[in-house]
Amino acid sequence: MNSKLGYKQSDRLLIINADDYGITWGTNEAIHTLFQQAAITSTSIMIPCRAAKEALSRGDIQTIEHAGIHLTLSSSEHQGYKLVYLENPLHSLVNSANEFFTDIAFLESNADLDEVRLEMQAQITYAISQGIDPTHLDSHAGSIFGLNTGRDFLDIALDLCQEYQLPFNLPRRILMQPFINEEQKERFSERISSADRRGIFLIDDIISLPYCRSTNAEYETVKAQLVSMIKNLKSGITQLTVHPSIITDELKQFTNCCMEREIEFRLLCDWDLKQLFLKENIKLISWKDIRDL
Numbered sequence: 001m002n003s004k005l006g007y008k009q010s011d012r013l014l015i016i017n018a019d020d021y022g023i024t025w026g027t028n029e030a031i032h033t034l035f036q037q038a039a040i041t042s043t044s045i046m047i048p049c050r051a052a053k054e055a056l057s058r059g060d061i062q063t064i065e066h067a068g069i070h071l072t073l074s075s076s077e078h079q080g081y082k083l084v085y086l087e088n089p090l091h092s093l094v095n096s097a098n099e100f101f102t103d104i105a106f107l108e109s110n111a112d113l114d115e116v117r118l119e120m121q122a123q124i125t126y127a128i129s130q131g132i133d134p135t136h137l138d139s140h141a142g143s144i145f146g147l148n149t150g151r152d153f154l155d156i157a158l159d160l161c162q163e164y165q166l167p168f169n170l171p172r173r174i175l176m177q178p179f180i181n182e183e184q185k186e187r188f189s190e191r192i193s194s195a196d197r198r199g200i201f202l203i204d205d206i207i208s209l210p211y212c213r214s215t216n217a218e219y220e221t222v223k224a225q226l227v228s229m230i231k232n233l234k235s236g237i238t239q240l241t242v243h244p245s246i247i248t249d250e251l252k253q254f255t256n257c258c259m260e261r262e263i264e265f266r267l268l269c270d271w272d273l274k275q276l277f278l279k280e281n282i283k284l285i286s287w288k289d290i291r292d293l
Helices: 025-036 050-057 061-065 104-110 113-129 154-164 172-176 182-198 219-231 249-254 258-268 271-279 287-291
Strands: 012-021 042-045 067-071 137-139 205-208 236-242 283-285
Touching: 012 025, 012 067, 025 050, 025 061, 025 249, 025 258, 042 050, 061 067, 067 113, 113 154, 137 154, 154 182, 172 182, 172 205, 219 258, 219 271, 249 258
Parallel strands: 012 042, 012 236, 012 283, 042 067, 067 137, 205 236
Antiparallel strands: none
16 A cells, blocks of 8 residues: 555555544544644544534535544443434434444344444435545444454445445454454454455554543653554554544543543644654655545
């Protein structure tokens, strides 16, 4: 992939992707600020969330041009996200309040595949109808990866990537992760091969800071972790997944991990990090660069 983008095979290319665009107003504000500072290169929007409409209505060209779809099939522990597909009830995906389930294992075991397809496609088509030309597809909370029960929805996601000519956030080096067992490794290998046969572009790796470390997370400690991860990047295309946000009452209602999100926002604005990319000769790219191939 490096050579297709005009880089050497040995180059280290980095996408800095802000997940959860549209989840809260404070998250939207953080992501807009980071784009203005050229501190991130991509984002992925959660269409079922209430603040997604606010995000789409702002008409921020740079943000919209670099937005993929954060396919969402599960709710947070404290906040329920509702279906986008509304023509007929999709009973296998939601509870009695028409909200996605919080238990991803339950979703994996019980979701009807046709309903999964309808909802995922509805999220893509709604985003397009609101002016987004999606740069890629990925998955909120890993809910389509089958990590809990082994029943994944990746074939559906790849079908949609093929239909809309989009790359997909399935890193090839997932096969090397210590948390992947042999059965999962075989399944992911099959999905990667399927993407290759279809001409769907994948990236090589994903890195991210530990989420929900503790309420006592220290900025300098987290910064040292991130610096170490950047210095140890391998050649190829890596995504740094971040969840930046400004802390608001809405964010506090949605998650107990507000501090981590606010620290990530501050880190991305940190001058030392920007200088580190230059010193390490890290090439910053976006999902749009890959999509445009």
